[in-house]
Amino acid sequence: MFERDSAISTMSAQVARIIGTRIASGEFRPGDTLPIESELCQAYGVSRSTIREAVKNLAAKRLVEVSPKVGTRVLPFADWNLLDQDVLSWRLNAQFDERIVEDLYEMRQCFEPRACFLAARDGSAEDLDRIRRRYADLVAMLNQPALAAGAETEFHLAIIAATHNGLFVTIGGAVKTALRVSFSLTQRSAKTTDLAPYEAVLSAILERRGEAAAEAMRRLLDLSRQRVLEALARGPVAERG
Incomplete structure (x- = not known):
């Protein structure tokens, strides 16, 4: 039992x-x-x-x-239905290794920069305000790791929602699962989260500079991937959400 x-x-x-x-x-x-x-x-x-x-x-x-x-x-x-949130979560919790990190970030690099471009181009005033508020939540919760993790996730999801692309929103569910499990690994890091890459994404979207927003997200994902790989090298995840 x-x-x-x-x-x-x-x-x-x-x-x-x-x-x-x-x-x-x-x-x-x-x-x-x-x-x-x-x-x-x-x-x-x-x-x-x-x-x-x-x-x-x-x-x-x-x-x-x-x-x-x-x-x-x-x-x-x-x-396997690899974008199913349960399947992805089971994989992440069963074998969170360098290979799956690379797979996840390759997937994210394929569509999150494009999501930023579309959010800047097509997002409504309400969409952009939601992205701005999610960033403010991240800043406010920076010293509360568990809450900051949720705020970071919601920042990414707000950008994806602003595309008004149903398939992107579906993939966003996988991003949410990946972010939650990734954060369980990186939260042990003593490094303070650098907000500059997030600010660059936010500013470009609010100013409707699509190409700049896409490039800022590429840089943010590169930094995030490196952070996860460094944390992974320090040892296995002690506890996953």
Whole structure:
């Protein structure tokens, strides 16, 4: 029986998280068949309906495939829904290493600078005011690490929302997960957050200088990536959100 996590709403979601993390960590590898239903019930101390709902959840995320003849089989990595917030979170918590950091920042470099360009070009006055307020929150909470992490996340998400591009907003969910887990690693750093790169992004967007905003975000992401890699080199994450 596992210890129930009050932050997760249902038992089936908790079981899905445990099995999903075991898949993401490589304990269950692509092509492997999961233990049969009765064994999972016994292992986690839950009912068959809970296991079935958990497996259904994992199948929807393309981590597993259920076949009457074969059982529940782990799918190849290429089939996984990697932008699903749960899948990304499980991967980050299971194997937060240099490779996944590089993958994340390559993804962010592909669309966040463009998001800045679009926010500067197309963002409404209300959008720009929201970005300004999220930056003010970051400044105000700088000495409160847990709150600063949320404020930094919301600053990035406000920029993405200002694009009015539905696909960008969807990817923003993955950014939110990545930022939360990344911060759990970097919050141990003694370095004070340098606000200048954020100010450069903010100023360029407010002045509607799209190209300058994109370039400022590229520089901000480069600095952020370096910070995460340096923190990673100091040792594993002690506790992740």
